[in-house]
Amino acid sequence: MQTEQQESLLVIPLGGLEEVGLNMTIFQYADDLIIVDAGLMFPEEDMLGIDYVIPDFSYIIENKEKVKGIFVTHGHEDHTGALPFLLKEIKAPIFATPLTLALIKEKLKEHDITDIPLLKVKPRETIKIGVFEVEFLRVTHSIVDGVGLGIKTPLGLIVHTGDFKLDPTPVDGELMDLHKFSEYGERGTLLLLSDSTNAEKGGFTFSEKEVRRAFEDIFSKTAGRIIIATFASNIHRIQQVIDVAVQYGRKVIMCGRGIVSNAQIALDLGYLRIPTNTWIKLEDLRKVNDNEIVIIVTGSQGEPMSVMSRIAMNEHPHIKIKEGDIVILSARIIPGNERAIGRIINHLMRRGADVKYEKVSDIHVSGHASKEELKLMMNMVKPKYFIPIHGEYRFLKYHANLAKKSGIPEENIFILENGEVLEITESGISRNSKIQSGRIFIDGKGIGGVRDIVLRDRRRLAHDGVVIILIGIEKLTKKIVSGPEIISRGFIFEDASQDIINEVRALMAKTLFDIEDNIISDTSVIQTKLRSALKRYLRDTMDRRPMIIPIIMEV
């Protein structure tokens, strides 16, 4: 609805509205475009062989000369993980708090990206960029140094919460900037975008400090070694382990690339406090008594190659589970990982460890606001318009319902889809167009695109394997001179089922027998014939549907 007089403000989510992860939003006014976050998503179970998923940011590439800057709310992968891929396509400065920036720097280094200006911003600092003024607002979350953003635009104020919870007693004492959020409410906020991750959960999310009580309880009763798995980015959790370790006279070992690297970064920047002689090397594990050590490791989600998995499978070179060990999985069980985590718990218990996990012990709290906190946020900011962000549809819907209850008129609440353009003008707001959006699958180094058709083939192959039918024909005469040969993988156990292979070969030979003079003039017709004959046969006799590849080779 743009007229010549009137510029409009566009709000375009590129990811994070149909999933957990991929968080990325664009704010655009005329020729100025800023990006908030650029996250990845870890693949779902049917995205076979995919390493991670990033948003399709074609729109940004098309508008690359308009991009003024990228603002990152915090250092979690679902907000930073797509940055290396984005920055291979466009060049723009990144604005973030010190720890967030340090984590991003590390990530870009892995991708050999070194030419991007990384600009440190402290909470309550404001960046003027194009028509926008972006203020950083401290929030509390499960990673240190998270912020929300207050964005002043020509058409009004926007508040973007980032990921947050209202932790009244954060581990580092850095409180959520309630005053600033309230100030935005006073000034009159046009639009609030708020974290929906926990919109399904009633009440308040517990403070990170509550975990300390559970730790103290366990540490005070334990004479053996304590092994704790948590997310490498959860510096607060690591700090609490260290604090309780010191309190109970234990040294700390960290094990796992991510945790060591993150702890070192946090330590260098002053976000982690470790008394001298507390952090010792893995090699010194033998030198300390069982009741003098805590080992912090990666792998709380049962990731197959993680330190925790290797310990559970007795494949870790230095850490062998023994009777009396306590293992604490201090993290949420992410949906989809239940079975992998369950298997690890079984292995650990079988080897004699006592295992504490979410279901049986209070060794984890969420980093996201529950319903009461979400309502408080809306009360503080008092936005005219509201967009629930960060979550699958049901979380957005719950959050929208909360907004309605909190007094925001239904017509001012927008559950958007990724790629949908919300257009705000002086005269109103409308949702009426969609830009190209979606998910890009990254497999390995991201070379040789993986599209839906590739995944469909992988699913097919995964389900019943592959059967290859091989026929040789003479180049000039097109006469069959060899085959049919049958090769299969992932289909049946050939050693024990040679008769099935023989039957398949006989069926293929019979199908070819009808062909006049054994001359294959139209390869694709014969291929289709062979494929459909075999498909029907295998479905009827075995109820299996392998991928069938008929190959007719000219020689």
Next chain:
Amino acid sequence: MQTEQQESLLVIPLGGLEEVGLNMTIFQYADDLIIVDAGLMFPEEDMLGIDYVIPDFSYIIENKEKVKGIFVTHGHEDHTGALPFLLKEIKAPIFATPLTLALIKEKLKEHDITDIPLLKVKPRETIKIGVFEVEFLRVTHSIVDGVGLGIKTPLGLIVHTGDFKLDPTPVDGELMDLHKFSEYGERGTLLLLSDSTNAEKGGFTFSEKEVRRAFEDIFSKTAGRIIIATFASNIHRIQQVIDVAVQYGRKVIMCGRGIVSNAQIALDLGYLRIPTNTWIKLEDLRKVNDNEIVIIVTGSQGEPMSVMSRIAMNEHPHIKIKEGDIVILSARIIPGNERAIGRIINHLMRRGADVKYEKVSDIHVSGHASKEELKLMMNMVKPKYFIPIHGEYRFLKYHANLAKKSGIPEENIFILENGEVLEITESGISRNSKIQSGRIFIDGKGIGGVRDIVLRDRRRLAHDGVVIILIGIEKLTKKIVSGPEIISRGFIFEDASQDIINEVRALMAKTLFDIEDNIISDTSVIQTKLRSALKRYLRDTMDRRPMIIPIIMEV
């Protein structure tokens, strides 16, 4: 430790001790062998293409002439699902309660098995069979007509609980037979085998009747249609839906093969009570008002082809979701299914339904005993020896810990593995041998075995697809006359990455170039060469590891 004078009693679990599902136990004394339950397991996520898993019962086949009978505690698939496969190998009568037997009969019919004696037993009846006397003891569980077993053996009494909870107010009024379980305690029980499924959970499991309150709450507030998904076997749950429907003046439609068939069986046997004109046909859905109907469907776990999935995807021919509909997923979210169920909830909500599920509403209770009930069972039965059954290791371990707390000496508690033989004699008890055991994968009709190697291939294919290298050689001279051709599936998106295919072809040609006179005398050497060259290349350039199949065809 068997002597000539002394026969021993063997207790052999064939499944159910390392997993949820596959429940099956053998009791053997000299030449008499009885089987308790024969369950299946639904495949885990890495068992690609597998339809279900059954226990390896080679031991039973080897001892088939000793098998006197099969006792089935209740009609759930994890206790009955392996019966058709077992009964293709051996013939033995099945003893079970009427509903259990009716469900088994249906299952055997599907497999064209009609020659097995199916013998109805009522609770408190005793079957004398060989040296054993097996008494049926009523238990409460999430299916009607469940029992535990009291087994009198020459060496003492055994109690097998089956699956149970201590429901003080069961829907059908049929109480758990506390008196009989206590009587076994009085008489002196040698061995208790008890259900560990919920041994992780503290307190008591709520009564099935508690679900009624949640239903009443929803029904009383709903003006739209109500759609409820639950397990087809949960007759009590279906009964409660019907009762509340009648109370609030609604008719009932059932939709889904399993639910209709089970409801009909239960109705015929008198286990389900439906007032006249309450159960109406799906075709009549149009004739009733929204506030006069409840639809009970299958698919509470998000199974892709289920009624619930088809409704959510708007692919059901008769049931289309509209604003005002309430959908209730009245079942546990089974670990591994979270994402599938989450997707269905998103779809339903997007189409305007309000969805009630385990996390946000009390529309489900478990069918298994929690810690306090498990301790009560041990207090009643007072066994000398104890084996926790039905569960992954950690559940067995929790249950064993409870047994210890309940006063059973640690040395009398046995956490067994599948296939482990527990041998009881007059003079004592020992675990010292293992029979062949494990899991059999059933894919399709179960023809053409699927072993680990097949699954390994499927995983490989699933991960990065397959690349086929095709070379033709002359039959007599072994000279290369054709190729290399490259064919791939599930590897890359070929249309957009033809350059990669070209590079692969060039690399393969180069690898062949070194071969003297183009003569391939040893096929397998060349295949290995091609495979390892390509493997290295794809790993280094793309970080991918597809399955590579070099085919050298003689023509």
